[in-house]
Amino acid sequence: GAGVSQSPSNKVTEKGKDVELRCDPISGHTALYWYRQSLGQGLEFLIYFQGNSAPDKSGLPSDRFSAERTGGSVSTLTIQRTQQEDSAVYLCASSIRQGAHTEAFFGQGTRLTVV
Amino acid sequence: GNSVTQMEGPVTLSEEAFLTINCTYTATGYPSLFWYVQYPGEGLQLLLKATKADDKGSNKGFEATYRKETTSFHLEKGSVQVSDSAVYFCALSSGSARQLTFGSGTQLTVLP
Numbered sequence: 264g265a266g267v268s269q270s271p272s273n274k275v276t277e278k279g280k281d282v283e284l285r286c287d288p289i290s291g292h293t294a295l296y297w298y299r300q301s302l303g304q305g306l307e308f309l310i311y312f313q314g315n316s317a318p319d320k321s322g323l324p325s326d327r328f329s330a331e332r333t334g335g336s337v338s339t340l341t342i343q344r345t346q347q348e349d350s351a352v353y354l355c356a357s358s359i360r361q362g363a364h365t366e367a368f369f370g371q372g373t374r375l376t377v378v
Numbered sequence: 379g380n381s382v383t384q385m386e387g388p389v390t391l392s393e394e395a396f397l398t399i400n401c402t403y404t405a406t407g408y409p410s411l412f413w414y415v416q417y418p419g420e421g422l423q424l425l426l427k428a429t430k431a432d433d434k435g436s437n438k439g440f441e442a443t444y445r446k447e448t449t450s451f452h453l454e455k456g457s458v459q460v461s462d463s464a465v466y467f468c469a470l471s472s473g474s475a476r477q478l479t480f481g482s483g484t485q486l487t488v489l490p
Contacts, residue, residue: 267421296477305382305467305482306422319476354422365471367478369414369422 265289267370269355275376276345284340284373288357296358296367297330297340301351309353312338345377380405384468384481391458391488399453399484401442401468409472411435411444411451416465416483425453425466458488 268287276282288295297309308322312332323329327345332338342349352374356367385400403409413425413435426435431446440455451468468481 294476298477298480306469306478306480308477308479311476313476322477356422366412366424366427368424371421 267355267357267368269353269370269373271373272371273374273376275378278347278377279344281341281343282345282375284342284353284355284375286338286340286355286357286370288336288338288355289359289368290336292357292359292368293335294358294360294365294367295332295338296356297338298354298356299351300354300372306354309340342375345375347377350375350377380409380470380472380479382468382470382479382481384466385484386482387465388485388487391486393460393488393490394457395488397453397455397458397462397486399466399468399486401451401453401481403449403451403468403470405449405470405472405479407472409470411442412469412471412478413440413442413451413453414467414469414480416467418464422467458486460488460490462486463488 270285293314295312298306310330311319327343330340352372354372356369358365358367381404410429412427414422415425426437428435428444434443442453465483467483469478
């Protein structure tokens with residue numbers, strides 16, 4: 264597609280339920296990132312995928328969070344047993360390669376509300 | 379580790395006013411510096427970037443100069459428009475880290 268696509272755009276879930284958030288990166292982009300933007304906060308790095316390398320999971324806040332990237336393209340972020348503090352906008356970004364100078368393109372995000 | 383500190387908002391200006399949003403950073407190595415903008419209801423977009431000391435990034439009338447001696451990357455625009463109302467994020471990426479490190483964002487509102 265023309266840009267990074269995320270779905271759903273909005274998700275309301277009950278506390279304790281599992282949710283899956285999807286990201287379709289720009290075709291040909293080998294690097295994919297997940298960030299979290301909480302109300303009044305900056306962007307918090309969650310996880311990073313680069314090609315077929317093992318992902319960098321250093322930003323995941325707890326073991327309830329996991330992510331996978333199938334076939335080097337689509338990624339799914341899963342949050343198990345959701346808590347109210349998980350409410351945030353989850354942003355996905357992709358870039359053509361990993362590197363300090365490389366521009367990352369962001370999706371519009373998934374707004375998650377845990378009630 | 380890497381960190382970015384930017385001016386807290388919100389900032390409210392009248393149309394055609396001068397804008398400065400301060401950004402300072404701490405980083406290992408020689409980072410690249412970015413300004414991203416998030417317009418209402420839209421995703422983050424790259425506004426401008428600079429990859430080495432003394433570089434000036436510019437786009438849509440906005441400018442920022444990479445100052446290594448003061449570890450700063452302040453965003454400026456000489457004459458803001460209502461359409462510039464958005465949240466602005468300063469960010470950096472260094473060779474030792476794969477992800478962007480963001481500041482907390484500055485909400486800008488421009489009044490007609």
